[in-house]
Amino acid sequence: xxxxxxxxxxxxxxxxxxxxxxxxxxxxxxxxxxxxxxxxxxxxxxxxxxxxxxxxxxxxxxxxxxxxxxxxxxxxxxxxxxxxxxxxxxxxxxxxxxxxxxxxxxxxxxxxxxxxxxxxxxxxxxxxxxxxxxxxxxxxxxxxxxxxxxxxxxxxxxxxxxxxxxxxxxxxxxxxxxxxxxxxxxxxxxxxxxxxxxxxxxxxxxxxxxxxxxxxxxxxxxxxxxxxxxxxxxxxxxxxxxxxxxxxxxxxxxxxxxxxxxxxxxxxxxxxxxxxxxxxxxxxxxxxxxxxxxxxxxxxxxxxxxxxxxxxxxxxxxxxxxxxxxxxxxxxxxxxxxxxxxxxxxxxxxxxxxxxxxxxxxxxxxxxxxxxxxxxxxxxxxxxxxxxxxxxxxxxxxxxxxxxxxxxxxxxxxxxxxxxxxxxxxxxxxxxxxxxxxxxxxxxxxxxxxxxxxxxxxxxxxxxxxxxxxxxxxxxxxxxxxxxxxxx
Numbered sequence: 130x131x132x133x134x135x136x137x138x139x140x141x142x143x144x145x146x147x148x149x150x151x152x153x154x155x156x157x158x159x160x161x162x163x164x165x166x167x168x169x170x171x172x173x174x175x176x177x178x179x180x181x182x183x184x185x186x187x188x189x190x191x192x193x194x195x196x197x198x199x200x201x202x203x204x205x206x207x208x209x210x211x212x213x214x215x216x217x218x219x220x221x222x223x224x225x226x227x228x229x230x231x232x233x234x235x236x237x238x239x240x241x242x243x244x245x246x247x248x249x250x251x252x253x254x255x256x257x258x259x260x261x262x263x264x265x266x267x268x269x270x271x272x273x274x275x276x277x278x279x280x281x282x283x284x285x286x287x288x289x290x291x292x293x294x295x296x297x298x299x300x301x302x303x304x305x306x307x308x309x310x311x312x313x314x315x316x317x318x319x320x321x322x323x324x325x326x327x328x329x330x331x332x333x334x335x336x337x338x339x340x341x342x343x344x345x346x347x348x349x350x351x352x353x354x355x356x357x358x359x360x361x362x363x364x365x366x367x368x369x370x371x372x373x374x375x376x377x378x379x380x381x382x383x384x385x386x387x388x389x390x391x392x393x394x395x396x397x398x399x400x401x402x403x404x405x406x407x408x409x410x411x412x413x414x415x416x417x418x419x420x421x422x423x424x425x426x427x428x429x430x431x432x433x434x435x436x437x438x439x440x441x442x443x444x445x446x447x448x449x450x451x452x453x454x455x456x457x458x459x460x461x462x463x464x465x466x467x468x469x470x471x472x473x474x475x476x477x478x479x480x481x482x483x484x485x486x487x488x489x490x491x492x493x494x495x496x497x498x499x500x501x502x503x504x505x506x507x508x509x510x511x512x513x514x515x516x517x518x519x520x521x522x523x524x525x526x527x528x529x530x531x532x533x534x535x536x537x538x539x540x541x542x543x544x545x546x547x548x549x550x551x552x553x554x555x556x557x558x559x560x561x562x563x564x565x566x567x568x569x570x571x572x573x574x575x576x577x578x579x580x581x582x583x584x585x586x587x588x589x590x591x592x593x594x595x596x597x598x599x600x601x602x603x604x605x606x607x608x609x610x611x612x613x614x615x616x617x
Contacts, residue, residue, distance in 0.1 A: 177208050186199045187500070234281060242278075244284055250276065294580065349395060396447075399439070437461075462527055495512050
């Protein structure tokens with residue numbers, strides 16, 4: 130009751146300041162949108178139904194009136210999210226699951242870039258007659274989880290793939306340039322040939338010359354595009370800075386999600402670990418293995434956000450609020466977590482999916498976000514509740530279960546929906562393999578793609594389980610009842 134009173138007083142104070150002229154018009158919406166009271170009123174606005182399979186990506190356009198989504202069904206859908214209505218959809222041309230779909234800014238929402246499990250990066254061009262032409266812009270050897278667009282540019286974006294390659298695209302030339310191949314660090318700082326499979330790439334909005342990547346080791350690497358020639362004459366892997374929590378150096382972890390704030394803070398989400406917020410002065414430099422332990426201990430430690438579980442899929446992480454005052458993440462437990470950025474206090478815990486919440490994206494201007502996960506629908510979240518919504522009574526139990534799961538490295542609940550999703554992935558991989566064998570002129574064959582998908586979803590790292598072993602474990606759990614949940 131005391132907290133509720135404080136929230137109401139804070140909101141009233143902001144409104145009073147605005148009415149009395151003590152608060153500038155431009156500052157008022159930012160302050161009220163970032164208020165904890167408004168976040169405490171966020172509730173489900175509605176669901177967008179249109180995809181036939183799991184939705185992997187949702188993104189707002191640059192002004193926030195259009196939402197675009199991509200799915201395992203290989204289709205891209207445009208939404209009038211405010212009206213909860215599908216505008217139109219098109220077949221992307223991908224041979225497998227779409228992992229990212231982004232609308233290029235200042236193109237009248239007519240250019241959409243997509244990436245996929247099939248390794249392709251494709252462009253969808255919306256024509257005047259409403260038809261959509263698609264074409265392949267580039268190719269990676271392995272899955273491509275993330276793309277990022279140069280802020281404010283209608284032409285330039287980047288991709289990163291499981292092959293460890295970072296590519297630069299310019300739509301004016303319809304060409305892709307391989308910038309470098311990300312490799313592991315060595316003790317003597319020599320060039321290593323051990324590839325780092327990349328899951329995430331983000332561009333610093335404050336200085337677009339810098340971008341960060343993260344993947345199959347513990348380091349988030351920051352690069353300066355000015356140090357890499359776009360004619361491929363300089364393809365050496367030379368980061369300008371690296372970030373990693375001190376206790377994770379040398380640990381068997383990997384990065385699934387990255388996000389930059391408007392002030393160049395770097396948010397890093399680790400698989401089966403926690404989320405960390407790094408300031409620019411927390412970096413280890415370009416060669417972290419050469420930093421003496423005593424110097425490492427002098428570095429300020431990052432802010433930590435905990436309570437969720439990030440094990441079974443490649444989850445993103447994002448900021449929320451007009452000044453990035455909050456941190457958002459999905460979880461294997463099907464919940465959405467919202468923390469205050471400053472002190473990592475958990476302010477909201479909401480059910481976002483029956484199984485797993487993978488991706489959340491904030492509206493560019495308003496206190497609104499969209500989420501997606503294993504379900505076929507997209508959920509929209511808006512501060513429209515009549516009263517203050519607090520963290521649920523069983524929050525501690527949920528977080529303790531997630532913590533125990535991380536410590537045990539055990540499988541989370543496998544319900545029939547998740548099992549069927551795994552099996553559909555396996556069948557689709559086999560079909561895509563056959564299609565690629567007979568269409569090599571269009572897309573190169575990736576020999577090991579089919580063996581990795583199920584093992585990756587079930588949380589095995591490379592070399593731990595083949596797809597057959599993953600299915601054996603899965604069926605063993607089903608018939609022996611060795612998973613929490615059971616089949617009735």
